[in-house]
Amino acid sequence: MSIKLPQKLMLLGSGELGKEFAIAAQRLGNYVVAVDRYANAPAMQVADAYEVISMLSADDLEAVVTKHQPDIIIPEIEAIRTEKLLEFEQRGITVIPTAAATNYTMNRDRIRELAHQELGIRTAKYGYATTLEELIAVSDEIGFGNVVKPVMSSSGKGQSVVQDKSEVEKAWNYAIANSRGDSQKVIVEEFINFEIEITLLTIKQWNAPTIFCSPIGHRQERGDYQESWQPALISEDKILKAQEIAIKVTDALGGAGIFGVEFFITKDEVIFSELSPRPHDTGMVTLISQNLNEFELHLRAILDLPIPHIEQLGASASAVILASQKSDSIAFSGVADALSEKDVDIKLFGKPSAHPYRRMGVALAKGINVQEAREKATKAASKIQII
Ligand SMILES: Nc1ncnc2c1ncn2[C@@H]1O[C@H](COP(=O)(O)OP(=O)(O)OP(=O)(O)O)[C@@H](O)[C@H]1O
Numbered sequence: 001m002s003i004k005l006p007q008k009l010m011l012l013g014s015g016e017l018g019k020e021f022a023i024a025a026q027r028l029g030n031y032v033v034a035v036d037r038y039a040n041a042p043a044m045q046v047a048d049a050y051e052v053i054s055m056l057s058a059d060d061l062e063a064v065v066t067k068h069q070p071d072i073i074i075p076e077i078e079a080i081r082t083e084k085l086l087e088f089e090q091r092g093i094t095v096i097p098t099a100a101a102t103n104y105t106m107n108r109d110r111i112r113e114l115a116h117q118e119l120g121i122r123t124a125k126y127g128y129a130t131t132l133e134e135l136i137a138v139s140d141e142i143g144f145g146n147v148v149k150p151v152m153s154s155s156g157k158g159q160s161v162v163q164d165k166s167e168v169e170k171a172w173n174y175a176i177a178n179s180r181g182d183s184q185k186v187i188v189e190e191f192i193n194f195e196i197e198i199t200l201l202t203i204k205q206w207n208a209p210t211i212f213c214s215p216i217g218h219r220q221e222r223g224d225y226q227e228s229w230q231p232a233l234i235s236e237d238k239i240l241k242a243q244e245i246a247i248k249v250t251d252a253l254g255g256a257g258i259f260g261v262e263f264f265i266t267k268d269e270v271i272f273s274e275l276s277p278r279p280h281d282t283g284m285v286t287l288i289s290q291n292l293n294e295f296e297l298h299l300r301a302i303l304d305l306p307i308p309h310i311e312q313l314g315a316s317a318s319a320v321i322l323a324s325q326k327s328d329s330i331a332f333s334g335v336a337d338a339l340s341e342k343d344v345d346i347k348l349f350g351k352p353s354a355h356p357y358r359r360m361g362v363a364l365a366k367g368i369n370v371q372e373a374r375e376k377a378t379k380a381a382s383k384i385q386i387i
Pocket residue numbers: 124147149153154155156157159189190191192193197220222223224225262273274281
């Protein structure tokens with residue numbers, strides 16, 4: 001297969017990850033339509049056209065696809081009416097990585113069943129609940145501490161760590177209140193006491209073997225990523241084990257594009273957690289750490305362009321810049337100060353409004369080792385204030 005350029009690409013979801021993808025796509029002259037639930041979303045600012053719709057509405061999706069006639073649809077978030085994507089695919093539009101893959105990963109339960117039940121991959125012990133009573137019962141089976149998450153959510157929304165029985169009701173209410181769409185189902189997972197958690201960026205190509213980036217280590221708070229670094233210092237045999245699992249899952253999902261495959265690494269085990277069939281937030285470190293970043297890799301894989309070599313450029317890190325309060329008028333201070341240090345870069349996403357913990361930007365750094373890179377990135381991020 002050889003894909004002619006330019007292509008008309010429709011991004012479903014237009015946040016910071018979509019913005020960097022749109023920039024990569026534009027650099028090869030493609031036409032980008034950015035879609036999201038609110039106006040002036042980051043990717044819309046760099047796209048040829050944009051649409052504001054509910055991506056959970058089949059009618060809204062139909063209207064924008066009819067209007068723009070994209071060659072390729074590229075989901076950027078999980079919460080999309082994925083049944084509609086199956087229909088578009090049947091009508092001959094390419095959906096990345098495949099419509100079935102977006103359907104599997106829209107909810108945590110489907111991808112978990114695929115990995116654990118069908119492919120026999122080691123995951124945390126887990127169960128589901130659709131009422132508080134069920135959650136109480138299933139929590140007892142799984143044991144404490146455990147982690148309760150809505151089956152449809154991302155970036156830690158609605159997620160809590162439950163230490164004992166007295167906290168179950170609070171976790172239920174929090175999960176249901178923060179679930180995306182109309183889902184009332186939660187997953188309970190055994191708490192894994194990992195040494196490190198990693199994202200293995202896995203690039204599945206149309207006509208070439210699957211390739212990998214060097215593993216990315218990360219640290220999360222409230223279920224949301226705070227800093228990431230590359231390379232993650234884990235043993236070669238654990239990397240090979242993670243690659244083997246990533247190949248299994250991504251082969252089952254099919255198609256082409258980058259996947260962020262998440263693992264918990266314990267002293268003896270490599271435990272599959274979940275995956276994004278698209279660039280991963282922790283993979284923003286590749287904006288500084290590689291010759292081709294995760295967005296360029298996604299684009300090349302989608303457009304069947306060669307990836308002759310992925311070069312890791314040395315110890316690098318990213319640290320998030322979070323909002324601390326609600327605001328509709330965003331301005332930043334401290335940018336000059338943060339950029340005064342060598343090998344430090346800042347990306348500000350241009351989100352039009354803020355609320356507590358919303359990710360507004362990211363600081364990137366290179367260092368003589370991972371520890372120094374992390375310190376530089378964290379220090380740079382801390383200098384940026386939202387005023
Ligand atoms: N079973 C578990 N044991 C220990 N920690 C966990 C467990 N499940 C989740 N976590 C912690 O919470 C983080 C977020 O969980 P998870 O990746 O499932 O949520 P998410 O909302 O899909 O996040 P994202 O969309 O940003 O990838 C994990 O990266 C990990 O740090």
